[in-house]
Amino acid sequence: MQQVICEWKTVFLFAVIAISCAGCASKDDLSPVEAQRQAFEDLRSEIREVIDEPARESEALALVDALSEDFHTLREKISERRQRARELNADYDSTRADFESFFDRVDEEIKSNKRRVSEKQRALFAVTTPNERSAISKAHTKAMDAAIRSIQSI
Amino acid sequence: MLTALLISMLFGGGSTAVLGYIADAEDRVKIVMVKDERRREALGTLKAMKKRTNARSKLVRRSAKSLNKALAQDKANAADIDAIWDGYFAGIDQYDHDMLDLRYKLKEHINREDWHEIFPGPE
Numbered sequence: 001m002q003q004v005i006c007e008w009k010t011v012f013l014f015a016v017i018a019i020s021c022a023g024c025a026s027k028d029d030l031s032p033v034e035a036q037r038q039a040f041e042d043l044r045s046e047i048r049e050v051i052d053e054p055a056r057e058s059e060a061l062a063l064v065d066a067l068s069e070d071f072h073t074l075r076e077k078i079s080e081r082r083q084r085a086r087e088l089n090a091d092y093d094s095t096r097a098d099f100e101s102f103f104d105r106v107d108e109e110i111k112s113n114k115r116r117v118s119e120k121q122r123a124l125f126a127v128t129t130p131n132e133r134s135a136i137s138k139a140h141t142k143a144m145d146a147a148i149r150s151i152q153s154i
Numbered sequence: 155m156l157t158a159l160l161i162s163m164l165f166g167g168g169s170t171a172v173l174g175y176i177a178d179a180e181d182r183v184k185i186v187m188v189k190d191e192r193r194r195e196a197l198g199t200l201k202a203m204k205k206r207t208n209a210r211s212k213l214v215r216r217s218a219k220s221l222n223k224a225l226a227q228d229k230a231n232a233a234d235i236d237a238i239w240d241g242y243f244a245g246i247d248q249y250d251h252d253m254l255d256l257r258y259k260l261k262e263h264i265n266r267e268d269w270h271e272i273f274p275g276p277e
Contacts, residue, residue: 081172085173086175086275089176089257090273090275091275092266092270099254103250106172107247
């Protein structure tokens with residue numbers, strides 16, 4: 001666990017910087033979703049270049065694909081949550097139970113999503129060597145940052 | 155993995171304050187409601203919601219800072235990190251329920267017709 005923490009500390013720090021920039025406009029012309037797609041494609045290219053063994057390379061690429069899909073799903077879920085919250089609030093007759101039920105469902109989604117994404121990140125960590133992780137670290141950080149910005153742009 | 159956790163923290167817990175937008179209805183309230191005691195009470199409640207949402211934002215920043223500090227230590231302790239997450243999620247849960255209380259308090263001052271004008275719902 002401790003080793004995992006140290007390996008990904010840089011990624012975390014980068015993400016903290018991203019928080020402080022929340023709401024800032026993107027400096028390039030790509031939309032946040034396009035930027036996310038591009039950043040994940042760059043990460044795939046980096047993996048193809050860095051990992052020599054075909055089996056591990058395929059596994060790492062499959063994990064990145066799945067991770068990218070998870071972030072897209074998360075984005076859609078958050079958008080749905082906002083829509084549902086507005087529907088509930090707009091209804092003058094919504095009960096506390098309606099809201100509580102909504103909060104419970106969101107809570108379950110959060111736990112499920114957190115578990116799913118964390119498992120894939122751990123698997124990606126396990127399938128790569130320390131040197132490979134170091135080599136793809138920058139592209140990985142950029143992909144995660146793009147995912148954060150894409151979600152923030154909803 | 156840590157970034158995944160951070161994303162969960164930012165966008166999972168409380169799902170970026172889903173009821174926070176209610177606090178931004180100040181201008182709509184001023185347009186829709188006549189200037190009376192009810193409107194004054196409604197505006198006061200919206201102000202309280204904004205204050206509560208600001209406190210939530212501080213919680214997010216404080217939690218991120220605590221996590222960062224914990225992770226920066228040579229012997230990062232998983233239990234300490236879990237405790238920070240637990241505290242964070244408990245705070246978010248409290249926020250949701252506080253905002254719900256304030257939403258119903260707001261409703262006490264706004265009649266059905268005005269409510270529909272102020273909060274028309276999603277497009």
